[in-house]
Amino acid sequence: MAVPSDGPRATAAGAPAPVERPTNLVISGVGGQGVILASFVLSQAAMADGLDVKQSEVHGMSQRGGSVTSHLRFGPKVWAALITPGTADVLVAFEALEAARYLHWLRPGGVVVFNTLAINPSPVAAGAAAYPRGLAAQIEARCPGARAIDAARLAAAAGEPRATNMAMLGAASAVLPLDATTLEAVIERVVPPKTVAANLRAFHLGREG
Amino acid sequence: MRDILSGNEAIARGAWEAGVRFAAAYPGTPSTEILEAMPQYEGDIYSEWSPNEKVAFEVALGASLAGARALVAMKHVGVNVAADPLFTASYTGVKGGFVLVSADDPSLHSSQNEQDNRNYARFAKVPLLEPADSQEAKDFVGLACELSERYDTPVILRTTTRISHSKSIVELGERAALDPLIGVERDIAKYVMVPSNATKKHPLVEQRLRLLAELAEEMPQNRIEPGDRGIGIVAAGVAYMYAREAFPAASFLKLGMAYPLPAGMIRRFRAMVDRLYVVEELDPFLEEQIRLMGVRVDGGKEAVPLIGELDPGIVARALSGVGAPGATAELLAPVGDPVPGLPGRPPTLCPGCSHRGVFIALRKLKVFVSGDIGCYTLGALEPFKAMHTCICMGASIGGAHGMEKVTERDGVLKNRAVAVIGDSTFFHSGITALLDVAWNRSDTVTVILDNRITAMTGGQQTPGAGKTLGGLESPPVDIPRLCEALGIERVRTVDPGDIAAVEAALREEIAADGPSVIIAPSRCALVYRLRGEAWHVDPELCTGCKVCLKAGCGGLMLVEDEEGASVEIVPSQCTGCGVCAQLCKQGAILAPAIEEAIA
Numbered sequence: 001m002a003v004p005s006d007g008p009r010a011t012a013a014g015a016p017a018p019v020e021r022p023t024n025l026v027i028s029g030v031g032g033q034g035v036i037l038a039s040f041v042l043s044q045a046a047m048a049d050g051l052d053v054k055q056s057e058v059h060g061m062s063q064r065g066g067s068v069t070s071h072l073r074f075g076p077k078v079w080a081a082l083i084t085p086g087t088a089d090v091l092v093a094f095e096a097l098e099a100a101r102y103l104h105w106l107r108p109g110g111v112v113v114f115n116t117l118a119i120n121p122s123p124v125a126a127g128a129a130a131y132p133r134g135l136a137a138q139i140e141a142r143c144p145g146a147r148a149i150d151a152a153r154l155a156a157a158a159g160e161p162r163a164t165n166m167a168m169l170g171a172a173s174a175v176l177p178l179d180a181t182t183l184e185a186v187i188e189r190v191v192p193p194k195t196v197a198a199n200l201r202a203f204h205l206g207r208e209g
Numbered sequence: 210m211r212d213i214l215s216g217n218e219a220i221a222r223g224a225w226e227a228g229v230r231f232a233a234a235y236p237g238t239p240s241t242e243i244l245e246a247m248p249q250y251e252g253d254i255y256s257e258w259s260p261n262e263k264v265a266f267e268v269a270l271g272a273s274l275a276g277a278r279a280l281v282a283m284k285h286v287g288v289n290v291a292a293d294p295l296f297t298a299s300y301t302g303v304k305g306g307f308v309l310v311s312a313d314d315p316s317l318h319s320s321q322n323e324q325d326n327r328n329y330a331r332f333a334k335v336p337l338l339e340p341a342d343s344q345e346a347k348d349f350v351g352l353a354c355e356l357s358e359r360y361d362t363p364v365i366l367r368t369t370t371r372i373s374h375s376k377s378i379v380e381l382g383e384r385a386a387l388d389p390l391i392g393v394e395r396d397i398a399k400y401v402m403v404p405s406n407a408t409k410k411h412p413l414v415e416q417r418l419r420l421l422a423e424l425a426e427e428m429p430q431n432r433i434e435p436g437d438r439g440i441g442i443v444a445a446g447v448a449y450m451y452a453r454e455a456f457p458a459a460s461f462l463k464l465g466m467a468y469p470l471p472a473g474m475i476r477r478f479r480a481m482v483d484r485l486y487v488v489e490e491l492d493p494f495l496e497e498q499i500r501l502m503g504v505r506v507d508g509g510k511e512a513v514p515l516i517g518e519l520d521p522g523i524v525a526r527a528l529s530g531v532g533a534p535g536a537t538a539e540l541l542a543p544v545g546d547p548v549p550g551l552p553g554r555p556p557t558l559c560p561g562c563s564h565r566g567v568f569i570a571l572r573k574l575k576v577f578v579s580g581d582i583g584c585y586t587l588g589a590l591e592p593f594k595a596m597h598t599c600i601c602m603g604a605s606i607g608g609a610h611g612m613e614k615v616t617e618r619d620g621v622l623k624n625r626a627v628a629v630i631g632d633s634t635f636f637h638s639g640i641t642a643l644l645d646v647a648w649n650r651s652d653t654v655t656v657i658l659d660n661r662i663t664a665m666t667g668g669q670q671t672p673g674a675g676k677t678l679g680g681l682e683s684p685p686v687d688i689p690r691l692c693e694a695l696g697i698e699r700v701r702t703v704d705p706g707d708i709a710a711v712e713a714a715l716r717e718e719i720a721a722d723g724p725s726v727i728i729a730p731s732r733c734a735l736v737y738r739l740r741g742e743a744w745h746v747d748p749e750l751c752t753g754c755k756v757c758l759k760a761g762c763g764g765l766m767l768v769e770d771e772e773g774a775s776v777e778i779v780p781s782q783c784t785g786c787g788v789c790a791q792l793c794k795q796g797a798i799l800a801p802a803i804e805e806a807i808a
Contacts, residue, residue, distance in 0.1 A: 020457075021539075030554065040213075043213050043376060044213060047211070047213055047378055052377075052378065053376075053377065053378060054342070054377045055213070055375065055376045055377075056371055056374060057374060058318045058319075058370065058374060064556035064558070064559055064584070064587070064735075065554070065555075065557050065559075065763050066554055066555060066556040067554040078377070079450045079453040079454040079521075080447075080450045080451050080453070080454040080520070080521045081342075081371060081375035081376075081377065081450070082375075082451070082520045082521065083520075084520050084522030084523075084525075084540055085522065086522070086542060086543070086545065087522070087539055087540065097551060097552070097554070098554070100548045100551055101547070101551055101554075103545075103547070103548055104544060104545045104546060104547045107539070107542075108542075120766060121552050121553065121554035121555070122554070122555060122557045122761065122763060123552050123553060123555070123591075124552055124767075125763060125765060125766050125767060126591070126592060126758045126759075126761065126765075126767065127755050127758055127767040127769075127774070128591065129552035129553075130552070131552065132550065132551060132552070138548065
């Protein structure tokens with residue numbers, strides 16, 4: 001599924017994209033999960049790959065249990081930082097409900113990579129709403145080719161339970177036209193020195209799916 | 210050298226490169242990160258959090274009058290607070306370049322209204338620059354400084370959330386060479402705005418706008434980008450980027466300076482293209498001025514939404530709907546519906562938040578809560594619903610005072626107003642309202658939630674925090690003594706983590722004659738990383754009554770299975786504050802020590 005960065009620019013699903021059109025990536029999750037750090041790593045890697053890049057997120061409520069989204073676009077030339085619903089090539093969701101919430105951002109044939117983890121939002125924790133059942137199946141039914149990732153298991157296997165975001169980043173990298181070596185170099189730069197090896201292991205386990 | 214910077218980081222960098230020596234702000238989303246980025250330039254730029262935007266504006270203006278290039282940053286509604294000095298600084302002019310950054314928030318991601326601050330430029334008769342990405346955000350700070358000095362005027366640099374919080378590649382430069390400061394000059398005719406002097410200034414302000422409009426015709430930041438002559442689009446700021454995305458082949462008139470406008474360039478552009486569209490977020494600010502020039506506009510606000518932020522798809526559909534050719538096909542394709550029936554994920558008070566106990570007590574008493582702006586505004590939401598007004602910074606106390614003055618004291622709690630305000634908001638603009646309460650003697654009860662930080666915007670120092678923006682020690686404000694000095698005789702403190710104590714204090718002060726202040730001192734659990742050992746629910750004692758869930762805490766989780774409902778504590782979330790345990794009538798929520806003692 002991986003698209004070689006030196007090969008012809010192709011979308012995640014393998015269909016050729018319009019030449020000038022940047023890659024559109026939406027990352028979603030819950031405050032504190034590392035959505036912003038993952039966006040940072042991908043942006044830096046895109047710039048290092050010689051691409052133009054723009055990224056947008058909304059701050060504010062994210063630290064208080066709210067949902068967090070980040071829009072990331074990279075390509076030869078990027079105008080807008082915002083991605084219009086229905087035009088994302090890839091949706092990377094750090095939590096299952098947050099995958100379902102943004103599915104309509106994907107274009108037809110777009111790919112969703114989602115963490116199977118469920119984090120109860122406050123109305124569910126308070127008993128005022130139910131966490132939807134069978135989300136993974138719903139996501140897969142709506143988006144064939146969806147990639148379900150057990151990021152907690154991969155991070156644990158890598159020896160760093162907190163590296164779930166790196167496992168998700170690895171899984172995302174498998175469907176993004178970015179150079180894996182560049183991504184590894186950025187990860188080495190941004191994670192604490194002692195955790196580099198474990199974070200890279202998590203990245204690779206995610207990338208291998 | 211290149212880096213990926215947010216618009217806000219780019220503005221801070223631009224200030225450094227432009228030789229800015231002084232920067233001030235009061236935190237406010239989406240502007241906060243501009244000043245947060247300033248301490249890295251310490252030594253070159255003096256930077257501070259000021260108690261409010263008006264003070265921030267005034268201190269920066271003082272630095273400018275002393276010859277230094279100065280920058281002041283605030284969110285859109287902050288400019289309302291600073292409007293008084295802004296309008297007269299337009300008359301005095303400046304000495305060192307003076308830049309007012311206004312960060313607007315279309316779609317109200319974190320605001321109480323959606324005002325379009327471009328209107329302030331026209332109102333105060335000062336130029337306004339509008340960057341469209343981080344590179345321009347950085348470059349326009351230097352341009353603003355130059356225009357400010359050359360035209361003797363404050364300059365507004367206006368961003369929106371999607372400029373301030375979007376990141377893009379920026380080419381970095383070096384700091385400009387600076388002339389030495391020569392100190393404050395005495396020039397009474399220029400700086401003392403008594404009527405006799407101000408009368409002479411007004412014609413100069415009007416003349417300045419005419420000269421700036423002439424400059425607008427020539428400055429490279431305003432430019433015609435020829436493309437398909439069938440369609441011409443006038444746009445500035447983030448709307449330009451959306452329009453470029455939506456109509457890649459169109460001709461553009463890209464405005465870097467959105468006020469005053471280049472009438473000649475606009476007429477030339479109109480003559481070049483068959484159909485002319487104006488794309489802008491919020492108000493028809495450009496469109497109305499362009500129409501007033503007698504220039505025909507084929508599509509503006511009758512097509513492009515007046516409310517909320519835009520995106521490329523909205524622009525593509527809006528202009529296509531009024532006959533504009535050449536929209537990017539992908540943006541016009543129908544969009545699938547969102548997955549229905551998903552529970553929302555609203556923000557909540559953090560586990561361990563000291564506001565929780567106070568709102569539980571307020572909810573129980575059913576008083577009218579005159580509210581204010583901060584994290585504690587979440588007290589208006591489920592499961593508290595214990596805040597009944599939220600207008601602007603500092604409005605809680607004045608609001609409660611007015612209500613008290615016109616309400617009969619009939620002994621019914623639900624007819625009594627209690628003001629609730631955070632420490633940072635109290636310092637911002639609550640003090641003067643409390644002075645009114647003390648002076649004009651109402652029975653208002655004011656609760657000050659003192660968590661020693663500006664929490665909502667991510668944890669910025671306050672005058673009560675004991676530290677400045679740069680991390681220097683500073684004497685924290687003594688809130689009880691301040692209240693006493695204002696003339697409040699009944700001042701008390703209460704532990705906000707003790708619901709019964711808060712309730713008792715409220716009952717007593719509400720019953721008392723004359724004004725009173727209840728201070729709830731604490732530390733923000735998030736910013737100060739308060740972390741105690743997690744508590745525990747005894748499954749034998751828990752009856753699943755769900756009363757504890759009314760604490761609205763993310764550390765509590767309802768578990769429902771065949772055997773019925775029960776509540777569990779999520780150890781990774783629980784900070785051990787114990788507030789939920791005070792709600793439990795079964796005594797089922799246990800502190801770690803108690804649990805051990807039983808074992």
